[in-house]
Amino acid sequence: MKKLTILVLLCLVTITLKAQNDIDALLAAGVEDAERFTNDYLAPGTNGLMHSMNANWFNTADAKPLGGFEISVIVNASSVKNENKIFNLNTANYNNISFPDNSPSKTVSSVLGENDPAIFIEIEYEDPIFGNLTETIELPNGIGNSSANLLPTAFIQGALGLVKGIELKARFVPKIDTDDVSLSMYGAGVQFEVTKWLPADKLLPVAISGLVAYTHLNGEYDLTESSGIQGENQRIDNDTNTWLLQLIASTKLPVINFYGGLGYIKGKSESNLLGTYRVTNGGITAQPIIDPFSVSSEVSSLRGTLGTKLKLGFFRLNAEYHLSEFNAFSLGIHFGFR
Template identity: 55%
Template sequence: MKKIAFVLLFLSLSPIFSQQNIDNLLAAGINDAQRFTSDYLNPATDGLMYSMNHGWFNSAKAKKRFGFEISLVVNAAFVGNDNKSFVLDPTNYENLDFRDNPGVARPVATAFGDIENVIVVVEGESTVPGFPPQDAEFELPTGLGESNINFVPTAFLQASLGLIKGTEIKARFFPKVKTNDAEVGFYGFGLQHEITSWLPADKLFPVAISGLIAYTHLDGSYDFTNTNIVQGEDQRFENDTNTWLFQVIGSTKLPVFNVYGGIGYLSGKSSTDLKGTYRVQSGFVSSEIIVDPFSIESEVSGVRGTLGAKVALSFFRVNIDYTFAEYSGLSFGLNFGF
């Protein structure tokens, strides 16, 4: 469970720590570091928001009053090739430029990319009067592409309970987990209502149609003060992610095997803050003390479509579905209920 919790929040952040010193990024100045980090992390934070919203439903048929189901849901949102790199244009940066062919824009890796040996230069400050400044030169981080990881996973427990006619409430959560350095929690709530339950011939119809509204929240932090990445105190990343899903669902309602699908709209926002005190040792801000350097935000919105199937054997059910979206994904559920 702890390993899954770490993946949820820090899959997107670990390449920076493992492959490149944050001191190098901050050496270019806060604005440049913020711009690069935002472009670098966007595919990971966006993919996380899509992955968080897979698996909300496996049928359009609402449960009867006090009928319930408990599910273990595992999701994966896939990152396409278009999101494995971004074009870094030095003219949009204040102090950062490429060592080779300076001033010329070129693709560089995102958190899911694999573009190596991209060397950049940050003009330094002169420490001795009369001597030219010493430039800082370093390699930009690559991403998880070198490990052939091209998806953002999520996993959680989900419960559904039937209430009044045609209505069920849903809740999903990942228990708050805290390790020595990391802490992450995840929860969500949904309301599903079956429209066809109000039709006079409901029991004769072979299909059910319903609507779903769901909210999901993730928050976490990672304290890396003791890693000596860069000198300073109370150094950490903090993340806060919130999403809304609006979905129309249709499904068959047969005893054993059923198919289901739906059209929905996802909207979400993720904020990641770099907190703490940093003493940068090189580049444009050499020896400068920086407090709470920057905050980056990412927003997603778009239509999604889902197709899936479910097999029911008494109180045990298995379902699998695929969602077509900007970050398409696969969802698998093990469900127990009455």
């Protein structure tokens, strides 16, 4: 759970858990270089997370009637491809970073991957006494192959039927608030069934709906104990917002049904490294760096959905699979009344 929380917050957390000298050297190379590296390192994780957050918003196109409701526990996971575990570090894009063997570029680990063998870079920085100096540091690994093949999320979700084929939905994660981590996630959506507006609705074997849904994640990670850098109020703040537009079709059978659809995901994740940081070189403390940088990633992707639902009285169970930039699957357990 701790690694998942770190992945949700991401920006520099895995780096800060490595070693003080690595952080000092990376910031000493310049805020611009640290920001560029972090943005490339982080993006696959936040993009995959945004796809995972948007699974299982629906399990049928047949909207609930007035007063119908459903309470659900949902577990999602987006799958990570090998290409998501790496990125190309081109030294031409950096001011003070190079490889010891003078390679112009190398494929290195993202937050989802692992450098095997280890990869080192040379950092150039200006010491206030000794002038231009070089330090060799090891690039950080990600969360590694053991847990990075899937990016899971989980929600408690509710749905309520209104008039004329309109159904309201809401999902949330109970707030996590520990000594160094704060995390909350919520979303809301509306599904409208167009076949409910047709005169022959009850005779049609299928239902067709549209869905609009919004999901928000906010998290903060306190770096006071783990950064190893002198300073105050050091923390990472993440703000993620996504929208889902979905067209849905499903069968209308008593027990087992099948559904599918075509959707569009749009989202942005922003991570901010905040607080005051006093980088040290050889015992000399440089000028403090305040709120060093912000990084962001965006998704804009079509997705296809296939799923099935089993209904036994008040109990329902569904499973679905999404094809998109990050493929995802989901399971849901539901209790409801139509």
